[in-house]
Amino acid sequence: MSVITNLHSPANVLVCGASQGIGLALCEQLLAREDVGLLIAVSRQATRSTSLDALALTHGRRLMRIDCDARDEQALQALTAQVQASCAQLNLVISTLGVLHEPPARPEKSLAQLDIAGLQASFVTNCFAPILLLRHLLPLLRQQPVTYAALSARVGSIGDNYLGGWYSYRASKAALNQLLRTASIELKRLNPASTVLALHPGTTDTQLSRPFQGNVPIDKLFSPAFAAGCILELIGRHGPSQTGTFWAWDGRPIPW
Structure with missing residues (x-):
């Protein structure tokens, strides 16, 4: 299966959030594929990551590393300029950006725990950064x-919310879903061969989920490698006719 549908040449791929967890596992698996020509690994510390160092030793010029804090629009502008200097077209962009419990963001259990700092931190990382990444990379996605x-x-x-809690995390991801859905409509006009997907990787053993794994059945706590494999499977199976949709790791659609 091709890394994305109907692409018949090696893909230029960018992974944002590439230095740890699911992002790093995606980099490892993408570089192992013959249909990936160039992988651009982006994170706040991409050039200082020992894990990405090891991949660079193995894969050489197929791996490009760029330091970028995607919460900073000037950094996103600089990122786009650096990518454009190396390739004219991206074929796949994956954002793994997310925060749940890194202060001031937190998983609020009640209205009494809400404050503006926590809400802003959740929305900036979980919602604003991924959609602004798409906005700035748009010139590389038109063909x-x-x-x-x-x-x-x-x-x-929203339709699957029966437990409540985690106010800012839930709301920021719901807002991201709406922005992705809206962007998918615009991109389809600009490039009919475009696909925009919102993907749920399942509960994965990463820093984001670690404090909340106590009640997760062992067979539902996934390794980053497993989650990355599911993500690439979903991307490979969904093309322009499914743009603007929301999928779980197991291939089932999720209600908005």
Whole structure:
């Protein structure tokens, strides 16, 4: 299966959030594929990551590393300029950006725990950064088959919310879903071969979920490698006819 549908040449891929967790696992698996020509690994510390150092030693010029804080629009502008200097077209962009419990963001259990700092921190990382990444990379997405996939979360589903809690995380992911859906309509006009996907990777053993794994069944706590494999499977199976949709790791659609 091709890394994205209907692409018949090696793909230029960008992963944002690439130095740890699911993002790093995606980099490892993408570089192992023959249909990936160039992988651009983006994170706040991409050039200082020992894990990405090891991949660079193995894969050489197929791996390009760029330091960028995607919460900073000037940094996103600089990122686009650096990418454009190396390639004219991206075929796949994956955003793994997300925060749940890194202060001031927190998983609020009640209205009494809400404050402006926590809400802003959650929305900046979980919602604003992924959509602004898409906005700034748009000049590189106007031709050829292209997929933009962002990690969302099942708890961002309004229709699936029966437990409450996690106010800012839920709301920021729900807002991301709406922005992705809206962007998919515009991109389809600009490039009919474009696909925009919101993807839920399942509960994965990363820093984001670690404090909340106590009640997760062992068979529902995934390794980053497993989650990355599911994400790439979803991307490979969904093309322009499914743009603007929301999928779980197991291939099932999630209600908005």
